[in-house]
Amino acid sequence: xxxxxxxxxxxxxxxxxxxxxxxxxxxxxxxxxxxxxxxxxxxxxxxxxxxxxxxxxxxxxxxxxxxxxxxxxxxxxxxxxxxxxxxxxxxxxxxxxxxxxxxxxxxxxxxxxxxxxxxxxxxxxxxxxxxxxxxxxxxxxxxxxxxxxxxxxxxxxxxxxxxxxxxxxxxxxxxxxxxxxxxxxxxxxxxxxxxxxxxxxxxxxxxxxxxxxxxxxxxxxxxxxxxxxxxxxxxxxxxxxxxxxxxxxxxxxxxxxxxxxxxxxxxxxxxxxxxxxxxxxxxxxxxxxxxxxxxxxxxxxxxxxxxxxxxxxxxxxxxxxxxxxxx
Amino acid sequence: xxxxxxxxxxxxxxxxxxxxxxxxxxxxxxxxxxxxxxxxxxxxxxxxxxxxxxxxxxxxxxxxxxxxxxxxxxxxxxxxxxxxxxxxxxxxxxxxxxxxxxxxxxxxxxxxxxxxxxxxxxxxxxxxxxxxxxxxxxxxxxxxxxxxxxxxxxxxxxxxxxxxxxxxxxxxxxxxxxxxxxxxxxxxxxxxxxxxxxxxxxxxxxxxxxxxxxxxxxxxxxxxxxxxxxxxxxxxxxxxxxxxxxxxxxxxxxxxxxxxxxxxxxxxxxxxxxxxxxxxxxxxxxxxxxxxxxxxxxxxxxxxxxxxxxxxxxxxxxxxxxxxxxxxxxxxxxxxxxxxxxxxxxxxxxxxxxxxxxxxxxxxxxxxxxxxxxxxxxxxxxxxxxxxxxxxxxxxxxxxxxxx
Numbered sequence: 001x002x003x004x005x006x007x008x009x010x011x012x013x014x015x016x017x018x019x020x021x022x023x024x025x026x027x028x029x030x031x032x033x034x035x036x037x038x039x040x041x042x043x044x045x046x047x048x049x050x051x052x053x054x055x056x057x058x059x060x061x062x063x064x065x066x067x068x069x070x071x072x073x074x075x076x077x078x079x080x081x082x083x084x085x086x087x088x089x090x091x092x093x094x095x096x097x098x099x100x101x102x103x104x105x106x107x108x109x110x111x112x113x114x115x116x117x118x119x120x121x122x123x124x125x126x127x128x129x130x131x132x133x134x135x136x137x138x139x140x141x142x143x144x145x146x147x148x149x150x151x152x153x154x155x156x157x158x159x160x161x162x163x164x165x166x167x168x169x170x171x172x173x174x175x176x177x178x179x180x181x182x183x184x185x186x187x188x189x190x191x192x193x194x195x196x197x198x199x200x201x202x203x204x205x206x207x208x209x210x211x212x213x214x215x216x217x218x219x220x221x222x223x224x225x226x227x228x229x230x231x232x233x234x235x236x237x238x239x240x241x242x243x244x245x246x247x248x249x250x251x252x253x254x255x256x257x258x259x260x261x262x263x264x265x266x267x268x269x270x271x272x273x274x275x276x277x278x279x280x281x282x283x284x285x286x287x288x289x290x291x292x293x294x295x296x297x298x299x300x301x302x303x304x305x306x307x308x309x310x311x312x313x314x315x316x317x318x319x320x321x322x323x324x325x326x327x
Numbered sequence: 328x329x330x331x332x333x334x335x336x337x338x339x340x341x342x343x344x345x346x347x348x349x350x351x352x353x354x355x356x357x358x359x360x361x362x363x364x365x366x367x368x369x370x371x372x373x374x375x376x377x378x379x380x381x382x383x384x385x386x387x388x389x390x391x392x393x394x395x396x397x398x399x400x401x402x403x404x405x406x407x408x409x410x411x412x413x414x415x416x417x418x419x420x421x422x423x424x425x426x427x428x429x430x431x432x433x434x435x436x437x438x439x440x441x442x443x444x445x446x447x448x449x450x451x452x453x454x455x456x457x458x459x460x461x462x463x464x465x466x467x468x469x470x471x472x473x474x475x476x477x478x479x480x481x482x483x484x485x486x487x488x489x490x491x492x493x494x495x496x497x498x499x500x501x502x503x504x505x506x507x508x509x510x511x512x513x514x515x516x517x518x519x520x521x522x523x524x525x526x527x528x529x530x531x532x533x534x535x536x537x538x539x540x541x542x543x544x545x546x547x548x549x550x551x552x553x554x555x556x557x558x559x560x561x562x563x564x565x566x567x568x569x570x571x572x573x574x575x576x577x578x579x580x581x582x583x584x585x586x587x588x589x590x591x592x593x594x595x596x597x598x599x600x601x602x603x604x605x606x607x608x609x610x611x612x613x614x615x616x617x618x619x620x621x622x623x624x625x626x627x628x629x630x631x632x633x634x635x636x637x638x639x640x641x642x643x644x645x646x647x648x649x650x651x652x653x654x655x656x657x658x659x660x661x662x663x664x665x666x667x668x669x670x671x672x673x674x675x676x677x678x679x680x681x682x683x684x685x686x687x688x689x690x691x692x693x694x695x696x697x698x699x700x701x702x703x704x705x706x707x708x709x710x711x712x713x714x715x716x717x718x719x720x721x722x723x724x725x726x727x728x729x730x731x
Binding site for chain 2: 025066077105108110
């Protein structure tokens with residue numbers, strides 16, 4: 001194991017895959033000369049040259065489409081969005097071309113493309129720069145959506161995503177790029193999509209949370225432990241495919257579920273998990289499923305408002321105590 | 328958006344202001360170019376554009392090649408006599424095929440949107456005969472039956488697709504707007520106006536990346552040029568030196584909006600000039616003009632890594648789609664345009680050059696009609712997809728377990 005920042009783990013994944021397969025290239029705004037807006041691709045231009053690490057103009061619709069066309073014609077693009085807020089400018093390519101070409105051609109074309117970059121709120125960036133896109137992209141058949149919370153998962157899942165023959169939305173986090181943790185150095189280290197990670201075992205309440213919210217869940221679990229309740233924390237790691245079996249298995253054990261999701265609540269990942277759990281484990285539930293999400297408002301700027309906007313450990317503890325009827 | 332975690336590079340722009348010879352700026356070498364200059368540009372990433380503004384007006388002389396009708400002969404374009412006759416076969420096949428499509432729509436054998444290409448057949452046939460089929464690729468919009476047939480999609484497979492049958496060229500999953508043929512490098516058939524234009528940059532990028540000299544022809548209508556996707560794709564093609572010919576099939580109407588009502592600059596071929604592309608204007612009512620123009624753009628520009636733009640002026644005889652009576656057209660306009668018909672023109676050419684007799688042309692027409700009729704029978708007899716096929720080809724993995 002090596003101790004790496006999240007950004008270094010992602011870079012290791014891309015670098016290893018690009019060393020393995022010449023058909024893989026990285027394209028996006030500031031990925032090359034600038035070394036990546038968040039330094040994820042730092043040094044990759046020097047290693048792979050300008051043929052494979054390619055700067056673009058500010059042209060998301062154009063270069064997202066370039067990636068789709070290149071994937072149709074035999075290459076394996078990694079398309080970096082500087083943030084997923086900007087993917088909306090290229091939305092049509094991501095949701096109406098990438099996932100549909102295989103289907104509407106009767107399976108004649110592969111679509112091995114990864115769209116990756118940071119997603120979700122990242123401090124006081126206000127409404128246009130704080131979008132959580134996971135529910136949105138998960139709504140499109142043909143796309144896969146990955147959202148890791150720790151560097152090791154970041155590496156293993158990104159390597160898998162790059163090897164997929166389907167379009168993958170790979171959601172990172174500005175606030176986690178500097179997060180340091182142990183990362184596997186195993187050759188060929190991959191983690192399958194659709195496989196959740198049980199980060200903490202417990203028998204009293206299940207907390208499901210992905211990406212940054214996973215760390216909120218772990219904090220909340222510590223606080224609950226001090227109160228005498230053991231929470232089981234599950235990180236789904238991939239939103240689509242979703243490892244609902246792992247979540248149901250945990251709920252069957254704990255009979256209680258709280259879902260943290262920093263997205264806005266309407267038709268969110270938390271909504272989907274809630275629906276599926278009541279469908280699969282209704283008889284096992286001893287309390288309504290509760291959610292901890294952003295409110296149904298745009299992200300604000302003022303620091304106190306932003307604190308109120310983001311899901312937090314205290315709110316999570318409160319909701320857990322409610323489903324435990326321990327308030 | 329600045330990086331919050333690490334400080335950004337400082338850029339030493341000490342030479343940025345060095346006196347410039349001209350106000351115009353030479354483009355940087357493509358990051359894809361293999362000439363070693365990219366490494367140099369990495370050492371000097373700052374702009375070389377001058378901020379010293381010269382006195383007086385900046386004047387440029389523009390020149391655009393033209394390819395009018397009735398200017399080119401088959402043999403000078405490299406077609407022997409039989410090949411000239413085959414051009415007529417290709418164009419007739421498209422017209423007879425689509426005439427029957429109209430009928431089949433009325434009989435409710437075909438559903439969904441149905442956009443007919445009748446009147447524009449010289450564009451597809453002229454272009455396909457300028458490429459290396461199976462190596463060069465073509466991507467087009469939703470008015471795609473003619474292009475598919477010209478590229479060699481079997482009329483049975485095309486008609487079966489329109490009927491929604493499992494034997495269709497897209498297995499009944501695409502319909503009229505989404506004809507695909509992977510092996511012939513027919514890259515679709517795309518339904519959203521302008522959305523396929525960026526795909527052409529990726530298709531061409533892949534050819535360049537893999538070191539081939541294959542090119543991509545990207546067809547789109549006059550209406551698609553309003554989309555930002557067109558501009559973004561042109562710019563990417565320009566900076567990466569991609570082997571593309573952007574071909575605007577200007578059929579005069581974007582749905583019901585006449586071209587001169589919708590463009591601030593209706594000379595569409597000139598729009599490529601904004602990207603320093605060589606630009607030309609060709610008649611789409613003469614298959615030889617199209618073939619010459621497309622051939623020139625491929626061999627002089629695309630295969631040399633220079634993207635270019637060609638406007639082909641043509642005319643759509645039918646409405647935008649099958650349900651459009653085209654009442655927005657001026658009285659007499661259709662008749663006037665039909666007097667320029669490319670199929671009639673080629674028939675006349677073949678007769679005038681003793682390449683075919685009227686009887687031979689009639690026999691060819693009968694033969695093509697029979698081929699289309701057989702395609703109809705085959706499409707009618709074929710099965711719809713199995714209901715389970717709705718789950719096929721969503722993802723690469725067969726029996727993908729996660730579909731909700």
